[in-house]
Amino acid sequence: MLASGRGSNLQALLDALGPADAPGRIAVVISNRADAGALERARAARIPAAVTRGDGQDADGLLALLREHGAELVVLAGWLKQVPGSVVAAYRDRMLNVHPALLPAFGGPGMYGHRVHEAVLASGARLTGVTVHLVDEQYDHGTIIAQWPVPVRPGDTADTLAARVLAVEHWLLPAAVRAACTQIAADARVRPLCGAADAFALATNHEPSHSHALVPA
Numbered sequence: 771m772l773a774s775g776r777g778s779n780l781q782a783l784l785d786a787l788g789p790a791d792a793p794g795r796i797a798v799v800i801s802n803r804a805d806a807g808a809l810e811r812a813r814a815a816r817i818p819a820a821v822t823r824g825d826g827q828d829a830d831g832l833l834a835l836l837r838e839h840g841a842e843l844v845v846l847a848g849w850l851k852q853v854p855g856s857v858v859a860a861y862r863d864r865m866l867n868v869h870p871a872l873l874p875a876f877g878g879p880g881m882y883g884h885r886v887h888e889a890v891l892a893s894g895a896r897l898t899g900v901t902v903h904l905v906d907e908q909y910d911h912g913t914i915i916a917q918w919p920v921p922v923r924p925g926d927t928a929d930t931l932a933a934r935v936l937a938v939e940h941w942l943l944p945a946a947v948r949a950a951c952t953q954i955a956a957d958a959r960v961r962p963l964c965g966a967a968d969a970f971a972l973a974t975n976h977e978p979s980h981s982h983a984l985v986p987a
């Protein structure tokens with residue numbers, strides 16, 4: 771897992787992958803900031819935590835760390851650096867990112883954190899959401915694996931919208947990672963998930979029934 775921020779998505783993954791029968795486990799948490807909350811959470815969970823620059827000059831170092839810990843899947847959550855091309859190539863179709871909007875809208879260079887939610891509010895969109903996608907050489911661009919909508923409500927600020935979106939990240943990312951682990955263990959491609967229950971949930975105003983609503987497309 772590559773995480774440079776507070777690590778709330780890391781915590782959601784730790785919780786989801788905690789059970790002994792989970793389809794995967796977190797091998798290492800890597801941050802480009804020594805003071806990242808994500809590293810604290812990793813240490814508290816007794817998971818190896820490492821700091822590296824993670825930029826283009828550090829591609830070999832990042833790759834060495836991932837290999838040393840036997841990473842088969844790389845998950846980015848709050849990782850702001852562009853992943854070096856050689857690392858993307860080494861983990862082609864094996865690297866996921868979570869983005870706090872419905873890509874391809876509100877993504878790309880400079881679109882991170884509150885900037886995303888401010889842009890959504892400024893656009894007048896009534897719907898935003900969460901996207902989990904494969905990482906390729908361009909920011910926020912690879913194949914979309916899972917998405918879930920989040921309403922924009924009257925009076926929303928970037929803070930209130932961010933909190934509503936983050937709550938969805940906390941179950942959508944673990945659902946996508948669990949599915950990816952299962953697919954990798956079966957030697958299969960990491961492929962898109964669709965929300966079987968989402969149309970029903972939206973139409974009936976029911977809360978979606980979370981991860982078990984997601985099935986391979």
Ligand code: GRF
Binds near residue numbers: 778779870939
């Ligand atoms: C999340 O909103 C994620 O979508 C974005 O960065 C934020 C990370 O939050 N890429 P956290 O560090 O997991 O709490």
